[in-house]
Amino acid sequence: MSDKIKAKVKELLESGKVKGFLGLRHMNGHIGPYLFVDSSDLDDLVVGDRQRPGDSRYPLNKQLIHLARCYPEESFGVLVRGCDERGLKTLFTWNQLDPEKVVAVGIACPQELAEACECLKPYPDDFVEGEKIEGRSFDSVAKVDSMELASRLEHWLAEFAKCIKCYGCRDICPMCFCKECSLENDDLIHTGDIPPENPIFHLTRAVHMAGRCIDCGLCSEACPADIPLRTLYKKVADIIDQQFHYRPGFASADEKPPLNILGEAPEH
Amino acid sequence: MTSKRIAVMRQLLAFSGIEQDRLRLEWVSSAEGPRFAEVITDFTSQIKALGPSRLKVAV
């Protein structure tokens, strides 16, 4: 299911609207990120479904930042799902990408993926492939919320205790573009100590995801210890939405995140 | 800004299983000695009532 995407990308490349298209390609028996510059390569373009829908997604937005930093004058196309589009919008807000230089080619996610992700909006505003599926609610968050306070602490301490401090959650995160990371600041996190301080390490990261996390779930997928990081960041997004009526990627790109501006005092 | 961050942090603490009343934000000027004493006394008794943090026991 990528014919319409292929046709769209072919048109973008051949008209010269974009210098290249960042998507996924089937190569060497694997699915990996690839910059298409020649429309003859498009035969191998895929959307990242191998055994299950969306099981081979990559942080294309993050790679796009790398490209845009070196070639700020060029325009690039990029494959986006609902989450990636939220990511693009948020990266525009944070001035990491120029909206004039990015052409998003959208795909709507199938039901199975939307359910697995508990995605609020499993489709971009504009998409050329797939069908619009209703969003899902955050059942994983509700499950933790329904626990007793003491069990919640026990739950998270047990999960965080599995951490091997690989920094994979940060390294894969399309929203982690900072040059200096708090998780490497010795005043906040003891660098070189394994395992990391529990729960400080993960709560520090959770705080930094406030007003930023677009719920793509790549962190959970990259975690070698299967820590349900996505649930934690989903909750953080809920808190920000509830307190400040802001959800990254749903607001317009001009609207600043609540923790970046003074704004109004929170509702208690 | 601080009041916004503390509001978020209190909810995050609750979600992580830590009593949110262990974190409080108050504004006290350097000219308000008695008020400072009052706030600290009140907060101390509040924390004592909550008892030792399970986090401390767990870690």
Place this chain on the structure above:
Amino acid sequence: MDYRTVLTTCSYCGCGCGLYLEVLDGQIIGTIPCKTNPINQGKLCVKGWNIHEFIQHPSRLRQPLIRKNGTLTEVGWDEALDHIVSKLKEIKEAHGSDSIAFLASAKATNEENYLIMKFARAAVGTNNVDHCARL
């Protein structure tokens, strides 16, 4: 502009995690774990995540070094190998085979590691062989 993602295998230990190196205009700028690799399934450890850093690092060794009058000096391979051979022989004669140990590297291939083991046991006559990849 030449941007590629090159599929390769992590060279830090024997697990063999699959990863893509992001290469922009000949410079390696990043690492992305391979989702479809059956070994690591899109995950990496902290070493793997930073593997792009050592490849082009300015302090990476590119030439053998021999300490001459207290300073490490770049030398050719012939001189380095002659030096190693004469020193190994000298130590073995003076203190015996077990005064020598061999430390193999995860950055070498399986076959090369086999060879260093064989060299230690058959040529030098010691069982003092170990490997750096004890994670």
